[in-house]
Amino acid sequence: MSIRNPRLPxxxxxxxxxxxxxxxxxxRPIFTTIDNVNMLIDKPEGVNRVPSLYCRKQAPDxxxxxxxxxxxxxxxxxxxxxxxEMHIGTHILRKVDILFYLEDGTIKVMEPKTDNSGLTQGNLISRQRIRLPFSYDLYYDVLDLNIGRNVTFFGKVFKIVNCDNFTRVFLNRLGINVPDPIPWPDAIERTPDTRKPPKHRPFKQFLDFDRQVLRFYGYWDDRDSEFGTLHxxxxxxFLxxxxIEIKEVIAPNSGIEAAPMFLKRMRLPRKIPARIEMTGGPLVPSYSPADLSIGAVLNVFGRKVVLTDCDPFTKEYYRVTYGFDTFTTLSMPQDTSKECISANMADRELPPWNGYGSYDDSAENCRTVEPKAIHRDFMKFLNKDRIGFDSHVLRFAARLISDNPIDVRxxxxIKYFLCDDTIGVFELGxxxxxxKGGKFFRRDKMYLPDVDFFVPKEPPTYTDQDMWVGNELVVNKHRFRLIAADEYALRYMELNAEQYPMANIALIMDKIRRTLASQDNGYKNFVARYMEATDPEKKELMSVRCFKQALKEIMCEKMTEHEFLTLTRFFRGDPGKEKSPRRDMIRSLVFTELTRGLWDDRERLREGLMHADEAGSGVLSKERLRQLxxxxxxxxxxxLLDCMLQVLVRDENCNIQYDDLMTFLDFQTRPVYNLTDADYEKVVRHAPPVKDTECKLWADMDIDIxxxxxxxxxxxCQLNLEHLVKEQTP
Structure with a gap:
């Protein structure tokens, strides 16, 4: 057997x-063992131990x-x-990607696909090992591929011009120098052509500018003619x-019955030809992109169309093609005819409400014979609907104001739903x-008292601005007084203080500051009178009862209960702490339930709490702690779980300290607290309402205050009125 002479064909x-x-x-399969791993090689041990798919003499272990x-x-x-067959050049350039798989030394050649290229692109050479030219047993490997080299695959010569970053780093680590990328040559090698310029080729223009449309906005003023209007x-x-095609933008309910197409798609001539040749002839000059710009006037068969604006794609096209950078939008002329008509037309007044259905439902039936659904504020519903634990429902505790002593107890x-401004009233039996308790008034809009209901326009209703502790609401001739609010309502109003003045600490402090400044020696006497009322151990602390009495003396009736509650929460000296009798009662109830359920897995609970606290801050949110x-x-x-979470120690961000939870559940310091059924009912009432049909209220806010x-x-320090003491001191 002889090897072919490469010089012969x-x-x-x-x-x-x-x-x-x-x-x-x-x-014949030939196996060998390398580092206790059996592997198949293509050459026997005596001939050459190195497989041919690696760089020569550089096989790994x-x-x-x-x-x-x-x-x-x-x-x-x-x-x-x-x-x-191309008269403008001799050859065409085709770009490819050459992939070399290091695991088996195979090569794959792909050409990226281009729309409307007219060529068969994609996978040119499937993945396989490719022999070197004029060789039967040698294949291409890593040493044969580099930038600037020519490789021959099956008789086709490829020029390598670039590689990715991984390839460059890999070859550099092997000690192979990788040159800088080579720029791409021209796609078509042009040859000098002394012939006349090529003719216009519509198909090439179609391939280059297909689906590219310039869009302008304009108007045609036809108000000079009879019954004319501004179009x-x-x-x-279409590039x-x-x-060119022109569409007319018709406003809804404009009374225009004409078709929206002002000019069907056609080549628009610059001038109207005097006579149209039916047998052919030279084309009439038509509008081109160079004739279109903002402020240009098009002659559309005798109608003057003024261009006023264009879309972003059109601006970018003119910026790249013609170098325009300034695009000043022209203002549209005012259509005074429509303004006169609308000024003479009076607003449509609906008949008074007859008492059947709601105002919105009756108004829709008066506007049209066809019954239609009520159009609600959908954006408000999306923003104020329940989002996770954020319910957007403000809950308040209320008492009836009545002469009947039974109704007073x-x-x-009262629940206010922010998504649609409705109010629901529930009684705690x-x-x-x-x-019996349960639903007292169904969820609906609640109107202000002493208003006339049978009027064309809907009377004013209660809004979220009316929901604050101490306010009185008249709902269906029942007068309620709001005496407390849950933690979510207070926290929501404080976070959105710009919408709720009763929870805005800046406005409340400014009111107190102006009241003290208006009185003679008011601030000096106020500070001196209550200087001795602070805690003997901690001079900076004062009891809430004494603080409330001090504010009542200087503010009289100028401060509401909700404003005082906001001050107490903001300047709380012992945040998160509740009254010890309530905490002991809840703790005794918890131990009773844990003993009855035979639960004693504190170590696993501590491990779960520490795993959930990734930052190691020692606190967790209420929702996360409930899940654990x-x-x-x-x-x-x-x-009972909600009651326990309420009495645990919190930080300034209302997060619960889980060390206090573990102390709360410590069996070695189990509290001795005898609870009756009445005590249990009293404690469980502290939990926030879960369902409308089964509402359990938290403790009276007066007890916490x-x-x-x-x-x-x-x-x-927040008042910042020390300068008044110096001014008022003789």
Whole structure:
């Protein structure tokens, strides 16, 4: 068997076929062991231990499918395809991507697809090992591929011009220098042409500018003619074939029955030809992109169309093509005819409400014979609907204002829904009170008292500005007084203080500041009178009861209960602490339920709490802590769980300290607190309402207000009226 002489052509008779006489064409598998790993090689041990898919004499010790799995070298190159039928050039440039797979030494050549190229693109050479030219046993490897080299794959020569960053780093680590990228040559190699300029080729223009449309806005003023009006137009210029179409923008309920197409798609001539030749002839000059600009006037068969503006794509086209940078929009002329008509037309007045259905429903039935659904404020619904734990529902506790002593003891919950400004009233029924409880008034809009209902326009209703502790609401002739609010309502109003003046600490402090400044020696006497009322141990703290008495003396009736509640929460001297009897009662109830459920897994609970606290701050949010407690299967009902979370110590951001929770659940210091059924009912009532049909209210706000301390020093520092003492001192 002899090897073919590479200088002779590859034709029959010039080479010896090595396959002649062979009967078995199978490849004998040859195995070897490298680092205790069995692998298949293509050459026996004695001939050459190195597989041919690596760089010569540089094979690794581990199998390639382990070391180089999913490692691909990516090169960019091109080859030139001869185009004899093209009169503008001799060949065309085709860009390709050459992929070299390190795991098995295979090569794949792909050409990126281009729209409307007219060429078969995509996978040019499928993934395989490619032999070197004029060789039977040598294949392309890493050393044969680099920027600036020419490689021949199956008789086609590829020029490598660039590679990606991974390929450059990989070759540099092997000690191979990678040159800088080579710029791409021209796509078509031009040859000098002394012939006349080429003719206009519509198909090439179609391929270059297909689906590219210039859009202008303009108008046609036809008010000089009888019954004429101002027409708002939209002009489309199609770059693919230089045609123009004009559409008329018709406003709804304008009374115009004409078709919206002002001019069908066609080549618009600059001048109207005197006579149209039916047998052909030279084309009439038509409008081109150079004739269109903001402020230009188009002659549309005798109608003057003024261009006033264009879209962003059109601006970018003129910026790139013609170098325009200034696009000043022209103002549209005012259509005074419509203004006169609308001025003479009076607003439509609906008949008075007859009492059936709602105002919105009756108004819709008066506007049209066809019954239609009421159009609600959908954007407000999206912004104020329930989002996770953010319910956007303000809950207040209320009492009836009545001369009947039985009605005075009744307890109500008033819920204000921010998504649609509706109010629902629910009663908390007590044992042996004679009242069942539950829904008192269904959720609906609540109108202000002493208004006339049977009028064309809907009377004013209660809004969220009317919901504050201490206010009185008249709902269906029942007078309620708001005596408390839950934590969510107070927190929501404080976070949105610009909408709720009663929760705006800046406005409240300014009111107190102006009152003290208007009195003679008011601030001096105010500070001196209550200087001795602070806590003996902590001079900066004052009891809440004394703080409230001090504000009542200087403000009289100028401060509401909600404003005082906002001050107490802002200057709280012991944030998060509740009255100890309530905490002990809840703790005793929790221990009773845990003992009954045979739960004693504090170590696992502590581990879960520390795992959830990734930052190591020692606090967790109320919602996250509730999830962890439910995940550890504490055998307590949700109402009692909420009561326990309320009495735990919190930080300034209302996050709960889980160390206090572990102290709360410490079995070694179990409280001894005998609770009756009445005590249990009293404690469980502190939980916030969960369902409208089963409402359980938290404790009276008066109890919480009377307990605790206020930071008196921080309050005086916030007032910032020390200069009045110097001015008022003789």
């Amino acid at each position: 590859l034709l029959p008779g010039y080479a010896t076929n090595p396959m002649i006489g062979r009967k078995s064409f199978g490849v 581990l199998p390639t499918w382990i070391m180089y799995d999913k490692n691909i070298l990516r090169f960019q190159g091109y080859f030139q395809q001869t185009m004899h 708002h137009l939209e002009i489309h210029y 693919a074939d230089d045609t 009744r307890y109500f919950i 007590e044992r042996n009170s004679g009242f 407690l439910r995940a550890n299967r504490l055998p307590i009902n949700p109402d 009377e307990g605790g301390f206020v930071n008196w020093s921080a309050f005086l």
